[in-house]
Amino acid sequence: MAAVSRTPDTTKASGVAVPRRRPVRPGSSLSRATRQRLAADLGLLVVLGAFVLPLVWLIFASVDTEPSMKVAPPSGLTTENFSNVLTDEITFTPMINSLLLCGSATLMTVTAASLAAYPLSRYKARFSRPYLLTILFSTCLPITAVMVPVYGLFVQVNLIDTMHGTSFFLATSQLPFAVWLMKNFMDGVPIALEEAAWTDGASWLQALTKVILPLMGPGFAVVTVYSFIQMWGNFFVPFMLIISPEQLPASVSIFTFFGNLGSIAFGELAAFSILYSTPVLLLYILIAKRLGGGFTLGGAVKG
Amino acid sequence: MSATDLTAVGKEVPGRGGLPRDQRRVRRQNPWRWLPIAPATVLLLLFLAGPIAYCAYIAFTDMQLTGQAEASFVGFENFTKAFGDENFRNSVLLTLVFTLISSILGQNTLGLVLASLMARSTKAIRSITGAVVISAWVLPEIVAGFLLYTFFSKEGTLNEILAWLHLPSQNWLFTLPIIAVSFANVWRGTAFSMLVYSAALSEIPKEVTESAEVDGAGSWQRLWHITLPMIRRSIGTNLMLNTLQTLSVFGLIWAMTRGGPGGRSETLPIFMYDQAFNKSLIGYGTAVALLLLVVGALFSVVYLRLMREEV
Numbered sequence: 001m002a003a004v005s006r007t008p009d010t011t012k013a014s015g016v017a018v019p020r021r022r023p024v025r026p027g028s029s030l031s032r033a034t035r036q037r038l039a040a041d042l043g044l045l046v047v048l049g050a051f052v053l054p055l056v057w058l059i060f061a062s063v064d065t066e067p068s069m070k071v072a073p074p075s076g077l078t079t080e081n082f083s084n085v086l087t088d089e090i091t092f093t094p095m096i097n098s099l100l101l102c103g104s105a106t107l108m109t110v111t112a113a114s115l116a117a118y119p120l121s122r123y124k125a126r127f128s129r130p131y132l133l134t135i136l137f138s139t140c141l142p143i144t145a146v147m148v149p150v151y152g153l154f155v156q157v158n159l160i161d162t163m164h165g166t167s168f169f170l171a172t173s174q175l176p177f178a179v180w181l182m183k184n185f186m187d188g189v190p191i192a193l194e195e196a197a198w199t200d201g202a203s204w205l206q207a208l209t210k211v212i213l214p215l216m217g218p219g220f221a222v223v224t225v226y227s228f229i230q231m232w233g234n235f236f237v238p239f240m241l242i243i244s245p246e247q248l249p250a251s252v253s254i255f256t257f258f259g260n261l262g263s264i265a266f267g268e269l270a271a272f273s274i275l276y277s278t279p280v281l282l283l284y285i286l287i288a289k290r291l292g293g294g295f296t297l298g299g300a301v302k303g
Numbered sequence: 304m305s306a307t308d309l310t311a312v313g314k315e316v317p318g319r320g321g322l323p324r325d326q327r328r329v330r331r332q333n334p335w336r337w338l339p340i341a342p343a344t345v346l347l348l349l350f351l352a353g354p355i356a357y358c359a360y361i362a363f364t365d366m367q368l369t370g371q372a373e374a375s376f377v378g379f380e381n382f383t384k385a386f387g388d389e390n391f392r393n394s395v396l397l398t399l400v401f402t403l404i405s406s407i408l409g410q411n412t413l414g415l416v417l418a419s420l421m422a423r424s425t426k427a428i429r430s431i432t433g434a435v436v437i438s439a440w441v442l443p444e445i446v447a448g449f450l451l452y453t454f455f456s457k458e459g460t461l462n463e464i465l466a467w468l469h470l471p472s473q474n475w476l477f478t479l480p481i482i483a484v485s486f487a488n489v490w491r492g493t494a495f496s497m498l499v500y501s502a503a504l505s506e507i508p509k510e511v512t513e514s515a516e517v518d519g520a521g522s523w524q525r526l527w528h529i530t531l532p533m534i535r536r537s538i539g540t541n542l543m544l545n546t547l548q549t550l551s552v553f554g555l556i557w558a559m560t561r562g563g564p565g566g567r568s569e570t571l572p573i574f575m576y577d578q579a580f581n582k583s584l585i586g587y588g589t590a591v592a593l594l595l596l597v598v599g600a601l602f603s604v605v606y607l608r609l610m611r612e613e614v
Binding site: 011018036037038040041043044045046048050051052053054055057058068069070071087108111112113115116118119121125131136137138140141143144145146147148149151153168169171172173175176179202216223229231233234235251252254255266267269273276277280281284 | 336337339340341342344346347349350351353355356357358366393416417420421422423424425428429431432435436437438439441443444445446450451453454456458459460462463492495515543544547550551552553554555556557570572575576578586588589592593595596599600602603604606607611
């Protein structure tokens with residue numbers, strides 16, 4: 001932030017980063033700060049360049065008449081790639097499947113998590129700390145590793161290749177983190193506000209839905225949107241548990257483009273990728289804005 | 304895979320186990336008031352604890368995908384087979400390389416570098432870099448895999464740039480597949496470390512760095528003696544979470560190389576899948592899964608110890 005001086009008196013006076021008159025020794029301190037900023041800008045631009053290339057390719061290829069695998073300005077602009085993939089079979093059915101799968105799973109996760117968070121945040125019992133530690137422990141387990149046994153179990157209980165079975169599993173895979181996050185957000189709601197509701201004879205459920213959840217609105221939105229984003233992007237779970245082509249969500253159906261990489265239609269694949277990614281990018285912007293800058297969600301969560 | 308970062312979530316917690324004691328309203332000591340945790344508990348038992356227990360069971364059997372009526376108990380046979388299996392050892396090695404390059408060296412270091420550059424840079428450049436790096440993180444895994452497949456492929460962007468710089472090009476996905484997927488994981492995962500470190504760096508009081516500077520500490524000395532020690536808890540958490548996340552990467556590698564060519568990018572999750580489904584050896588694949596789970600559990604325990612003060 002503000003330039004730092006080497007002379008002790010100004011440092012003492014400044015305390016926090018308030019823009020202030022540059023200290024004595026003109027040039028040296030000022031130019032050093034500017035140099036530092038320029039170096040930082042340059043460094044960021046290099047990283048930005050490396051990170052942005054694949055994204056630029058995605059956008060160019062989706063509107064290019066003759067897309068190739070390298071970043072190049074489109075040889076001719078077209079919307080054909082989009083119109084070619086906007087059919088029931090290629091885009092709409094998989095997207096609706098994704099929406100059903102992730103929507104219902106998010107609903108389950110958020111409901112179960114808010115219910116569980118309430119007593120964990122409000123009451124004290126001997127088992128609440130071990131319970132929370134177990135929850136925190138499960139947030140870290142590599143879910144990938146349990147997919148082979150989950151497949152085996154789902155075959156035995158006839159849940160394999162069903163949307164509801166898969167959405168139960170998706171919901172559970174996000175649940176530990178949702179409970180943990182929800183409980184921490186709920187702790188931030190002062191209990192005094194709830195007591196007013198209790199005096200009016202509200203039950204705990206009314207207190208939860210009418211007082212606490214509205215008060216922790218941003219936190220609740222974060223848990224919901226974050227869970228949804230994670231599920232929307234999840235490939236391995238539906239890849240393992242759903243078999244029928246007509247039930248596949250977009251994350252797995254995208255592989256039909258990969259079919260044989262020799263004759264792959266890059267323009268259409270890029271167009272489909274954009275359509276499939278847009279909802280989660282928009283949702284992320286929505287919560288990032290709501291929390292005042294993208295940094296808050298990232299500080300709290302792990303993808 | 305997800306978990307928390309202590310810097311942000313921790314702030315919400317006023318004390319051990321939620322609200323301070325005096326605010327904690329003691330209503331009727333009715334055990335039914337704990338009923339709301341039932342749905343979550345049932346889901347977790349059925350769909351998480353169940354599969355883990357089942358995993359621990361089939362790992363000791365010779366279950367196969369087809370043609371076998373009864374799976375029989377074979378003891379540690381799957382595990383002894385694994386340790387004698389050259390492909391398994393190859394995939395353990397590849398997993399270590401993948402984790403070291405992409406998580407510990409890549410995401411973690413690049414994330415810290417980005418965060419400290421951002422603290423000094425111009426606002427416009429900071430915002431746009433942040434937006435691009437975060438987009439790479441929010442994009443669905445499979446889209447990221449596909450984008451980096453084209454980036455690293457023989458006729459892709461990387462070779463184009465190398466040709467422009469008059470450097471030799473090569474078919475990266477064929478010659479160095481594990482390096483290509485590791486960089487892909489860096490591309491996709493750095494945003495998280497960047498966000499964690501941005502939050503951690505912003506909590507270092509300005510006075511501390513300023514007075515160090517007054518005392519004549521150079522920027523490397525400040526980094527080594529002040530910044531790093533002050534954010535060491537964030538470093539620990541971030542390393543742990545990055546490593547756990549990297550251990551379970553499947554879709555990214557599957558989209559880029561499918562573990563090939565010739566198993567040269569076959570990390571443990573891909574190996575596990577390949578054994579269980581392509582080779583129909585469910586028992587063996589699950590034994591590998593169990594090993595992965597145990598490694599993950601060990602990391603989680605370390606993570607819990609780091610987080611202990613927060614619960």
